[in-house]
Amino acid sequence: MLPDTPENLKNGRPRSLDDRDGRWGELHLRVPYRLRATRDVFEINAPELISVIETPSDRPAQVLTIMDQGLHEAQPDLLRRVESYLRAHEDRVTPAGSALFLPGGEAAKNDPALIDEVLSAIHERGICRHSYVLAIGGGAVLDAAGFAAATAHRGVRLIRLPSTTLAQGDAGVGVKNGVNRFGKKNFLGTFAVPWAVINDFNLLRTLSGRDWRCGFSEAVKVALVKDAGFFRLIESSIGAINDRDLAVAGPIIQRSAELHLKHILSGGDPFELTTARPLDFGHWAAHKLEQMTSFDLRHGEAVAIGLALDVVYAERTGLLAAPDRERILACLLALGFDLHHPALHETETLLEGLDEFREHLGGRLTIALINGIGEQSDVHEIDPSVVREAIDDLSAGGLKTGRRGGDQRGGG
Amino acid sequence: MLPDTPENLKNGRPRSLDDRDGRWGELHLRVPYRLRATRDVFEINAPELISVIETPSDRPAQVLTIMDQGLHEAQPDLLRRVESYLRAHEDRVTPAGSALFLPGGEAAKNDPALIDEVLSAIHERGICRHSYVLAIGGGAVLDAAGFAAATAHRGVRLIRLPSTTLAQGDAGVGVKNGVNRFGKKNFLGTFAVPWAVINDFNLLRTLSGRDWRCGFSEAVKVALVKDAGFFRLIESSIGAINDRDLAVAGPIIQRSAELHLKHILSGGDPFELTTARPLDFGHWAAHKLEQMTSFDLRHGEAVAIGLALDVVYAERTGLLAAPDRERILACLLALGFDLHHPALHETETLLEGLDEFREHLGGRLTIALINGIGEQSDVHEIDPSVVREAIDDLSAGGLKTGRRGGDQRGGG
Numbered sequence: 001m002l003p004d005t006p007e008n009l010k011n012g013r014p015r016s017l018d019d020r021d022g023r024w025g026e027l028h029l030r031v032p033y034r035l036r037a038t039r040d041v042f043e044i045n046a047p048e049l050i051s052v053i054e055t056p057s058d059r060p061a062q063v064l065t066i067m068d069q070g071l072h073e074a075q076p077d078l079l080r081r082v083e084s085y086l087r088a089h090e091d092r093v094t095p096a097g098s099a100l101f102l103p104g105g106e107a108a109k110n111d112p113a114l115i116d117e118v119l120s121a122i123h124e125r126g127i128c129r130h131s132y133v134l135a136i137g138g139g140a141v142l143d144a145a146g147f148a149a150a151t152a153h154r155g156v157r158l159i160r161l162p163s164t165t166l167a168q169g170d171a172g173v174g175v176k177n178g179v180n181r182f183g184k185k186n187f188l189g190t191f192a193v194p195w196a197v198i199n200d201f202n203l204l205r206t207l208s209g210r211d212w213r214c215g216f217s218e219a220v221k222v223a224l225v226k227d228a229g230f231f232r233l234i235e236s237s238i239g240a241i242n243d244r245d246l247a248v249a250g251p252i253i254q255r256s257a258e259l260h261l262k263h264i265l266s267g268g269d270p271f272e273l274t275t276a277r278p279l280d281f282g283h284w285a286a287h288k289l290e291q292m293t294s295f296d297l298r299h300g301e302a303v304a305i306g307l308a309l310d311v312v313y314a315e316r317t318g319l320l321a322a323p324d325r326e327r328i329l330a331c332l333l334a335l336g337f338d339l340h341h342p343a344l345h346e347t348e349t350l351l352e353g354l355d356e357f358r359e360h361l362g363g364r365l366t367i368a369l370i371n372g373i374g375e376q377s378d379v380h381e382i383d384p385s386v387v388r389e390a391i392d393d394l395s396a397g398g399l400k401t402g403r404r405g406g407d408q409r410g411g412g
Numbered sequence: 413m414l415p416d417t418p419e420n421l422k423n424g425r426p427r428s429l430d431d432r433d434g435r436w437g438e439l440h441l442r443v444p445y446r447l448r449a450t451r452d453v454f455e456i457n458a459p460e461l462i463s464v465i466e467t468p469s470d471r472p473a474q475v476l477t478i479m480d481q482g483l484h485e486a487q488p489d490l491l492r493r494v495e496s497y498l499r500a501h502e503d504r505v506t507p508a509g510s511a512l513f514l515p516g517g518e519a520a521k522n523d524p525a526l527i528d529e530v531l532s533a534i535h536e537r538g539i540c541r542h543s544y545v546l547a548i549g550g551g552a553v554l555d556a557a558g559f560a561a562a563t564a565h566r567g568v569r570l571i572r573l574p575s576t577t578l579a580q581g582d583a584g585v586g587v588k589n590g591v592n593r594f595g596k597k598n599f600l601g602t603f604a605v606p607w608a609v610i611n612d613f614n615l616l617r618t619l620s621g622r623d624w625r626c627g628f629s630e631a632v633k634v635a636l637v638k639d640a641g642f643f644r645l646i647e648s649s650i651g652a653i654n655d656r657d658l659a660v661a662g663p664i665i666q667r668s669a670e671l672h673l674k675h676i677l678s679g680g681d682p683f684e685l686t687t688a689r690p691l692d693f694g695h696w697a698a699h700k701l702e703q704m705t706s707f708d709l710r711h712g713e714a715v716a717i718g719l720a721l722d723v724v725y726a727e728r729t730g731l732l733a734a735p736d737r738e739r740i741l742a743c744l745l746a747l748g749f750d751l752h753h754p755a756l757h758e759t760e761t762l763l764e765g766l767d768e769f770r771e772h773l774g775g776r777l778t779i780a781l782i783n784g785i786g787e788q789s790d791v792h793e794i795d796p797s798v799v800r801e802a803i804d805d806l807s808a809g810g811l812k813t814g815r816r817g818g819d820q821r822g823g824g
Contacts, residue, residue, distance in 0.1 A: 022464050024447035024670075025677045027587065027605050031685060035436035052434050056775060123594040129684070129774025151563070153772055154588060154601040155683070175439065176566060182535040189566045190602050193439050258436075265437045271567070272541070273443060360565055362541025363468055 033265060034196035035173065037254045039246070041161065041200040042081040044088045049134075052159065052196040053093055056130060060094040064127055066118060066145040068137025070104030071163045074206035082136070093132075096125040104137060106295040108144040109179040109186075118148035122156065129153045132195065136161040136203075138211075139171030139299070143189070146177030150192035157195035163203040165215025165249075166300050169256035170222075173197050174264055174278075175271070184356070185287055191271040199257060201250035213336050214300025216241060217282075219256035220331060221307055225281050226259050228374030235327070238334045277361065281368040281376065282307035288353025292343045304337035305344070305394075312390040314369045317383070324373050340394045347391060351384055445677060446608035447585065449666045451658070453573065453612040454493040456500045461546075464571065464608040465505055468542060472506040476539055478530060478557045480549025482516030483575045486618035494548070505544075508537040516549060518707040520556040521591040521598075530560035534568060541565045544607065548573040548615075550623075551583030551711070555601070558589030562604035569607035575615040577627020577661075578712050581668035582634075585609050586676055586690075587683065596768070597699055603683040611669060613662035625748050626712025628653060629694075631668035632743060633719055637693050638671050640786030647739070650746045689773065693780040693788065694718035700765025704755045716749035717756070717806075724802040726781045729795070736785050752806045759803060763796055 038048045055061050065082055072079060079099060086095050100121055102108045118133075127133070133156055135145035142160050149158040162172030178189030204212065216234070223231035233252065234241075240248035260279060269276030286306035289297050297305075311328050314320035332339060344350060358365040364380055371377040450460045467473050477494055484491060491511060498507050512533055514520045530545075539545070545568055547557035554572050561570040574584030590601030616624065628646070635643035645664065646653075652660035672691060681688030698718030701709050709717075723740050726732035744751060756762060770777040776792055783789040 021444075022446040022448045022460065022608055022610075023444045025445045025673065027441070027443045027445055027677055027682050028680075029439070029441040029443075029682055031439045031441075031683075032433075032435045033437045033439055034434040036434045048434065058776060119593065119600070123596065123599065126771055128771045131774070151600050151602060153599065153774070154590065154603055155685075156774075178566065181531065184535065187535065187565065188531070188563050190563055190604075191566055192602075196434055198434075261437065265439055268440075270439050270441055271443075273567075359538055359540045362543070362565070362568075364470060 031193045033193060033261065035199075035257065035261060036196070037199045037201070037250070039200060039202045039250075041198055041202075042078070042085040044085060046085075048198050049085070049159070050089045050092060052198075053132060054130070055092045060090060060092055062096040062125070062127055062131035063093050064096040064121060064125060064131070064133050065099040066133060066135045066137075066141070067099050067101055068104045068108075068141040068163060069101045071137050071203070071206075072101060075203070078136075082134075096127055096131065097121070102137065102141045102144055104141060106140050106180070106290075108137075108140040112179075112181075114144060115148050115179060118145055119152055122148065122152040127152070127156055129156055132157045132159055134159045134161065136163060137167075138162070138164040139167040142167055142172045143177050143186075144179055146192070146194070147179050147189055150177055150190045155192055158192070160194050160197045161200060161203065162197070163200075164207060164211055165204060165213075165253050166211075166218060166298075167215075168199040168201075168204070169215040169253040170218040170260050171299070172199075173257040173261050183291070184360070185291060186360070197257075199250075199254060201246045201253070204246065204250075204253075209336070210298060210301070212244060214298050215253055215256070216335050217300045217304040217307060217332065217337060218260075219252055220328070220335070221281050221303060222256050222259045222263075222279055224307070224328065224370050224373055225279060225368060225376040226263065226374060228372075230255055230259065231331075231373050235331050238331070241335065272361070275363070277366060277368065279368075280357075280361075281370065282310050284353050284357040284367055285309050285350060287357065288350055289341060289343055291353075292346065292349060293341070297341060297343075301337060304332050304335075305339055305341055308332060308339040308394055309344070309387070309390050310367075310369055312393050313382075313386055314371070314377075316386050316390060316393075319369055319371045319377055321372070327373070344391045344394065347384075347388055351387065354382055443605045445605060445673065447611075447669065447673060448608070449611045449613070449662070451612060451614045451662075453610055453614075454490070454497040456497060458497075460610050460612075461497070461571070462501045462504060464610075465544060466542070467504045472502060472504055474508040474537070474539055474543035475505050476508040476533060476537060476543070476545050477511040478545060478547045478549075478553070479511050479513055480516045480520075480553040480575060481513045483549050483615070483618075484513060487615070490548075494546075508539055508543065509533070514549065514553045514556060516553060518552050518592070518702075520549075520552040524591075524593075526556060527560050527591060530557055531564055534560065534564040539564070539568055541568055544569045544571055546571045546573065548575060549579075550574070550576040551579040554579055554584050555589050555598075556591055558604070558606070559591050559601055562589055562602045567604055570604070572606050572609045573612060573615065574609070576619060576623055577616060577625075577665050578623075578630060578710075579627075580611040580613075580616070581627040581665040582630040582672050583711070584611075585669040585673050595703070596772070597703060598772070609669075611662075611666060613658045613665070616658065616662075616665075621748070622710060622713070624656060626710050627665055627668070628747050629712045629716040629719060629744065629749060630672075631664055632740070632747070633693050633715060634668050634671045634675075634691055636719070636740065636782050636785060637691060637780060637788040638675065638786060640784075642667055642671065643743075643785050647743050650743070653747065684773070687775070689778060689780065691780075692769075692773075693782065694720075694722050696765050696769040696779055696794075697721050697762060699769060700762055701753060701755055703765075704758060704761060705753070709753060709755075713749060716744050716747075717751055717753055720744060720751040720806055721756070721799070721802050722779075722781055724805050725794075725798055726783070726789075728798050728802060728805075731781055731783045731789055733784070739785070756803045756806065759796075759800055763794075763799065766794055
């Protein structure tokens with residue numbers, strides 16, 4: 001059973017025969033995470049972008065720009081400003097041809113041909129592992145561009161400029177990318193550390209009311225599982241958030257980003273290889289609701305419903321006190337979220353989301369709940385009859401009062 | 413230029429405005445590397461495979477077997493033995509359906525439909541991130557199966573059972589996978605730590621003489637850049653290697669694997685994000701020769717030629733002493749390698765390999781040479797006229813004497 005002699009060849013590394021786990025060594029990876037916040041990253045003298053770029057000794061660094069089509073339409077001047085910025089720093093960077101455009105929203109993640117387009121550009125324009133892909137857009141565009149960037153040459157350097165509240169506060173910050181296959185969200189993807197993430201709050205100015213709102217359900221989520229003080233800050237800032245005051249809302253988004261990132265970097269298992277979990281409170285139902293509504297529900301909207309469902313569930317199973325439940329639901333409603341959707345009543349289908357959630361994350365079913373504001377508490381079983389009761393609660397009248405929001409604005 | 417207030421929100425994490433590099437934190441990943449050597453891994457009581465599998469608390473772990481078609485044809489009994497082994501341990505593992513087959517050799521890496529087949533199986537059979545893909549085969553099959561395993565659900569657990577000397581000694585050990593696109597070798601791939609690598613020397617018994625030989629050029633390579641003592645061991649074992657004595661050859665393959673892996677794990681940059689390089693002595697020409705011959709030249713054969721070319725180049729540029737050059741060429745010849753190929757005379761095309769090599773690895777051109785046996789010495793420029801002279805040396809008579817080998821055996 002034992003090998004003939006290789007043990008003998010491990011000079012200086014004697015290995016016990018009891019080492020049944022077969023560990024020969026350990027891979028040890030340390031990678032800096034660059035995260036910055038700013039306003040107007042493409043102002044010619046703004047240092048945030050140019051200062052993260054490492055220029056090769058013999059020529060400027062190549063930069064391939066990939067832009068969200070929706071953002072381009074909402075901010076038609078942006079592309080010219082990107083180009084001017086790169087030109088102003090031509091001693092250090094050079095554009096690798098003209099920008100590529102990807103459709104915004106889930107469409108970017110559903111069409112394999114779009115990934116091929118990005119890969120072709122990387123191939124044809126000679127982008128190497130020390131060149132940069134500058135991806136500007138919402139979470140879906142960052143995810144799709146990020147998957148292409150992470151797999152071409154086994155990874156070219158990706159700089160993410162998230163352009164939505166959701167992407168700046170959560171989806172664009174972290175170490176994942178992903179595209180959809182077989183009707184499964186993020187079936188394909190990798191863990192890969194982006195070279196840098198720069199949150200430019202000015203990019204948020206042209207979001208629709210729906211998209212503006214979406215990032216704040218993730219902010220509420222991370223506050224609920226990590227930081228009661230942050231939840232209070234959100235509660236007290238609802239007016240300014242709904243008024244789209246960037247001086248208040250920007251730092252809230254940034255705090256959400258930082259809490260998400262801190263969870264990833266400080267948990268000891270950033271690539272979720274063993275038991276580490278993402279911050280996925282409210283997400284089992286959210287993922288399924290997005291799928292069931294063919295992504296008519298935006299992720300942030302689905303998360304608000306998923307949070308509400310799990311908060312009511314937690315209260316009904318005795319984990320959470322009723323006043324906390326009320327505060328949370330009131331906060332989500334005041335931020336303008338609907339906490340109910342007809343798809344909730346296709347409850348059998350919804351509950352299939354539990355198993356898909358388990359399969360995607362692997363291992364035993366683990367659902368994050370809370371037993372207080374700022375206090376996560378995991379469970380490994382979900383009682384379908386209580387889920388049904390919670391759905392009835394959400395569809396009952398009272399919860400829909402208090403809604404307000406900012407749907408009046410246009411733009412992508 | 414500075415953000416309005418997010419700095420203020422970084423409670424307890426004051427950040428200097430001089431921190432121009434934008435580092436917010438650091439990702440820190442530690443992953444065990446399980447590497448084992450054995451004979452007859454599927455003997456029912458053999459512990460090497462079953463002991464690396466972590467069984468979930470509530471059910472056996474799912475195992476999807478992917479097998480090299482060529483290996484299956486050469487060892488028709490193997491599949492039944494895999495199935496018996498899994499059945500004998502059914503308390504801990506359960507097969508996720510029947511085995512998938514991938515064509516052996518570069519074909520596995522050239523056809524995107526094969527990757528899709530593996531992804532479909534992972535999707536349809538409900539393989540999760542805590543399930544296992546057991547890939548058994550040559551380096552190309554491990555690379556293709558590994559790319560699918562690394563991107564499905566952002567990575568399911570991959571156990572590699574390399575079945576060639578090349579894969580056991582080099583290609584199957586490490587943290588990369590890759591498939592070919594746009595005519596570029598390994599254009600697509602990821603860095604991903606396999607769950608375990610188990611070298612079963614018995615799998616090598618049915619290799620053809622060509623394939624048997626191929627792993628030893630990589631063993632010579634790693635000896636030349638890392639370990640003069642290992643080079644002497646290879647020199648003194650040539651007879652036993654050519655006689656395919658597994659008791660001698662197996663440990664040499666394993667030592668090659670260990671030196672490759674040690675280079676990756678101890679270099680501080682296992683994912684080659686900054687300046688770390690793989691052990692790529694002799695590889696700029698080898699990669700190009702494979703491509704130029706449409707992979708008629710096997711990787712190990714191309715590496716032998718690439719080594720010879722760079723050894724002669726190093727001697728001609730004064731880096732390497734002539735007696736060392738002679739020893740190295742004599743060793744490669746005695747192992748049965750041809751050190752010349754007509755494609756070398758398409759020298760313009762061959763030299764394009766330098767730029768493709770630079771692009772794939774990124775950054776400045778860096779070519780590993782040696783200035784002694786066991787002593788690597790990098791250069792950043794290659795003189796095409798000296799390459800031409802080195803090719804003339806290789807095509808001149810004397811170097812082809814002494815050739816012997818073991819082409820008499822059949823099998824895949």
